[in-house]
Amino acid sequence: MRKAVAAPYLVWMAIFIVVPLGLIVLFAFTDSSGAFTLDNIAQVGQYAGVIWRSILLSAISTVICLVLAYPLAFIISRKQENQQRTFLMLVMLPMWMNFLLRTYAWMTLLEKTGLINRLLGLIGLGPFQMINTQGAVVLGMVYNYIPYMILPLYSVMVKIEPHIIEAAQDLGADNISVLWKVLIPLSKSGIVTGITMVFVPAASTFIISKMLGGGTNLMVGDLIEMQFLGNAYNPNLGSAISLLLMILILICMFVMKSIDTEEEMEGMLL
Amino acid sequence: MKRLGKIYTWLIMGFLYIPIFVLIVYSFNESKSRSVFTGFTFKWYKELFSNRLILSSLGNTLLIALISSVLSTILGTAAAIGIQAMNKKARSVIMNITYLPIIDPEIVTGVSLMLLFVYLRTHLHIPLEMGLITLSLAHITFNVPYVILNVIPKLRQLDQSVYEAALDLGCNPTQAFAKVVIPEIMPGIISGFLMAFTYSLDDFIISYFVSGPTSQTLPVTIYSMTRKKVSPEINALSTIIFIVVLAVLVMINLYDARQTKKKQARISQSF
Numbered sequence: 001m002r003k004a005v006a007a008p009y010l011v012w013m014a015i016f017i018v019v020p021l022g023l024i025v026l027f028a029f030t031d032s033s034g035a036f037t038l039d040n041i042a043q044v045g046q047y048a049g050v051i052w053r054s055i056l057l058s059a060i061s062t063v064i065c066l067v068l069a070y071p072l073a074f075i076i077s078r079k080q081e082n083q084q085r086t087f088l089m090l091v092m093l094p095m096w097m098n099f100l101l102r103t104y105a106w107m108t109l110l111e112k113t114g115l116i117n118r119l120l121g122l123i124g125l126g127p128f129q130m131i132n133t134q135g136a137v138v139l140g141m142v143y144n145y146i147p148y149m150i151l152p153l154y155s156v157m158v159k160i161e162p163h164i165i166e167a168a169q170d171l172g173a174d175n176i177s178v179l180w181k182v183l184i185p186l187s188k189s190g191i192v193t194g195i196t197m198v199f200v201p202a203a204s205t206f207i208i209s210k211m212l213g214g215g216t217n218l219m220v221g222d223l224i225e226m227q228f229l230g231n232a233y234n235p236n237l238g239s240a241i242s243l244l245l246m247i248l249i250l251i252c253m254f255v256m257k258s259i260d261t262e263e264e265m266e267g268m269l270l
Numbered sequence: 271m272k273r274l275g276k277i278y279t280w281l282i283m284g285f286l287y288i289p290i291f292v293l294i295v296y297s298f299n300e301s302k303s304r305s306v307f308t309g310f311t312f313k314w315y316k317e318l319f320s321n322r323l324i325l326s327s328l329g330n331t332l333l334i335a336l337i338s339s340v341l342s343t344i345l346g347t348a349a350a351i352g353i354q355a356m357n358k359k360a361r362s363v364i365m366n367i368t369y370l371p372i373i374d375p376e377i378v379t380g381v382s383l384m385l386l387f388v389y390l391r392t393h394l395h396i397p398l399e400m401g402l403i404t405l406s407l408a409h410i411t412f413n414v415p416y417v418i419l420n421v422i423p424k425l426r427q428l429d430q431s432v433y434e435a436a437l438d439l440g441c442n443p444t445q446a447f448a449k450v451v452i453p454e455i456m457p458g459i460i461s462g463f464l465m466a467f468t469y470s471l472d473d474f475i476i477s478y479f480v481s482g483p484t485s486q487t488l489p490v491t492i493y494s495m496t497r498k499k500v501s502p503e504i505n506a507l508s509t510i511i512f513i514v515v516l517a518v519l520v521m522i523n524l525y526d527a528r529q530t531k532k533k534q535a536r537i538s539q540s541f
Contacts, residue, residue, distance in 0.1 A: 006352020009345050009414065010364070016411040017370055020382030023389055072282050075275045085527065087279070089519050094286050096515040098472055100492045101508045105289035107496070108296070108304040115292060118305045143289070146282075204375030207474070211496060221377050228381050228479065235385065242378045249375055 024246075027239035040240035047223055047241070054219040055248075057134060057209075058202035061141035065149040065198050066191065068142070073153035073190075074183070077160070088154065095147040103140050103211050110136055110212070132214030140208040145201060149194040156190035157183075192260035200249055220245050290512060297505035314506040321503060327491040330402065334487060335470035338409035343463040345410065346417025347455075353418070354425045368415045376412075380479035383408045387480060400482035408480045409470045416469065417462035424458035425451075 031037045044051075076087045094102060109115050110131040120126040130136055160183070168182045184191070206221025213219075220241065227238025300309035318324060353361055371379050387404050390396045398404060428451065436446035452459075474489035481490050495501045 002355040003352050005348040006356070006364075009349030009352070009418075012345060012411070012414065013364070013367055016383065016386070016407065017367055020379075020386040021370070023385040024378070024382050027385060068282065071275075071278055075279055082527065085523055089523055090283060091286070093512075093515060093519055094290060096468075096472075096519070097290070097508065097511055098474065098489050098492060100474060100489055100496060101293070101504065101511065102289065104492075104496050104504055105293045105508070109289055109292060111304070113303075113305055115305045143285070146286075200373070200375060204377050206377060207493070221375075224377055224381060228384060235381075235388075238381060239385070242381055245375055246378050249373070253373055 024239045024242050027236050028243045029240075031236060032234075040236045043237055044240050044244055047220075050218050050223055051220055051244075053134075053217070054203050054221070057138055057217075057219065058141065058199055058205075061138050061145065061202050062149075062195055062199045064138070064142050065146045066194065069146055069149035069153055069194065070191075073150050073157050076150075077154055077157035078162070084158070088151075091147050091150050091154075099144050100207065100211075102144055103208055106136070106140055106143060107131065107211055110139075131212060132216065134213065134217050136212040137209050137217055137219075140212040141198075141202045141205065144208060145198040148197040148201075152193040152197065153187060153190040156187045160186050189260050192256050196253060196256050199252065203249065203252075204245055290508070293505045294509045294512065297502065297509045299502065299505075302502055314502045315510075318503045318506045318510075323486075323491055324488070324503070324507070327486045327488045330405075330485055331471060331488040334402065334405050334409055335467050337406050338413055338470050339463055339466040341406075342410045342413035342466050343417050343459060346414045346462060346466075347421050347459050349414065350418045350421035350425060351451075354422060368418055371412050372415050372419075376473075376475040377479075379412060380408075380476040383411065383476065384479040400480055401485040404480045404482075405477055405485065405487065408476050409473065412473070412476055413466035413469060416465045417459070420462035420465065421455055421458040424455040428454050 028040055029036060029038070031039065076084055076091075079087065111117075112127055112129070112131070114131075116130065117127040120128065164186070165178055165182060168178050173181065203219075204221050205219060206225045209217055209219040209222055224238050224241050224245070226232045227234045227241065295307070296304055297314055298310050298312070299307050300311045300313075353364055356364070383404075387398055387400065387407075391398050432454070433446055433450050436450045437443065441449065472489070473487070474493060477487045477490055478493065481487060486494075492504065492507070495504050
């Protein structure tokens with residue numbers, strides 16, 4: 001009866017995974033007295049602007065991450081083995097520092113009297129308003145999540161044999177066709193994993209937007225946080241927004257997975 | 271082309287590291303300014319180490335990381351063994367639920383656990399104040415899936431006949447299990463444990479929703495420090511964390527490199 005050893009975990013899973021998610025659904029469809037209502041769901045519509053901004057800013061960040069990470073992952077994957085190891089370590093090192101510290105670093109660089117404005121001032125430019133803008137939020141997300149794009153891309157690219165690229169070139173492909181017809185199809189699973197690993201945390205972040213976007217560039221995460229721990233205390237509305245966010249993310253994962261059917265989240269656990 | 275690649279690599283590395291180096295440089299800055307360097311000092315490090323709140327939250331963080339990684343390793347390893355023995359249908363249902371804390375946005379996991387703890391207190395009158403216990407429960411919850419996902423592949427690779435051989439040679443099932451199965455899946459258990467430990471140390475979002483005012487973890491304390499705008503102790507703290515992380519990563523890499531060399535040496539010897 002080896003199955004029985006899983007019993008403690010099954011109880012744990014029921015109490016700490018299933019019941020809490022059930023509570024979110026329950027709270028989303030009830031009011032503060034516990035009676036059934038659809039008001040919370042209807043109220044979410046008022047925040048369509050915030051939701052749209054979250055999707056837009058995190059989509060932009062994901063695209064920037066992909067464009068910046070793709071060449072780098074390829075370059076690293078073509079290096080000698082011990083060099084590959086060093087560069088991977090360099091990519092992973094910032095990841096191991098808490099993201100609050102990484103975001104704080106940009107806060108100090110971007111502020112009005114910060115280092116960047118000061119340096120620009122020396123050559124007679126600025127000061128520019130950089131912090132508390134949507135650009136700053138995108139920058140913060142790209143900075144925080146780009147390693148999650150580089151690593152899965154690298155892990156599929158390192159398996160692409162150099163002969164395949166050489167063969168394509170011998171057969172008359174120029175660099176652009178090598179990229180579109182050889183590299184991208186062969187690294188599709190890494191692209192899909194990378195997009196998911198950047199987009200999901202970016203779309204649900206609440207700290208980066210608060211620290212770099214000021215109070216004016218709220219995202220879905222901020223909205224949820226305000227309902228549970230902020231002044232706007234309303235766990236019912238907060239649950240409704242959480243439910244929506246969860247559904248959006250699940251749809252997104254489902255779409256990504258159906259694009260990439262053969263691989264099962266490769267590199268997810270790097 | 272090669273040159274261009276090199277320049278590009280270093281540009282991205284600069285993007286990744288310049289903000290961190292700026293933090294490190296200003297951790298030695300005399301004044302509180304974050305743009306003018308007025309003189310060299312260690313005073314922020316001194317202040318950091320006399321800051322009660324930071325020290326106690328560091329203690330909490332280490333304690334919770336240890337408790338939650340040990341318990342989630344035990345719970346998760348047992349779960350993996352049990353799940354592996356189940357039929358395909360039960361297995362896939364359980365695994366899908368197990369994946370939920372990994373794929374759900376962290377903020378949803380955080381608020382759902384917060385709702386649970388509040389609900390237990392208000393409706394079932396279980397005296398569960400937000401604090402070390404709720405933090406540990408939450409950390410175990412998000413860590414167990416990583417342990418399970420690390421152990422299951424090892425169980426799959428396991429050769430069933432080795433276990434049966436142990437039985438034939440006179441072990442009872444428990445002995446066979448302890449002497450044959452556990453050592454075989456040990457690498458998976460260890461990597462699950464390490465993953466759980468580091469995730470627990472680093473977690474902010476989930477901890478933020480289940481910590482109380484008196485028992486914070488280090489990331490939660492860091493967050494409240496960043497809200498005060500100017501606190502040079504954060505720079506000092508970042509520097510220390512950077513150096514610790516760098517040291518750990520370099521050690522892991524040296525160890526890895528040595529293992530690969532040994533392996534290659536063994537292969538070439540056998541020819």
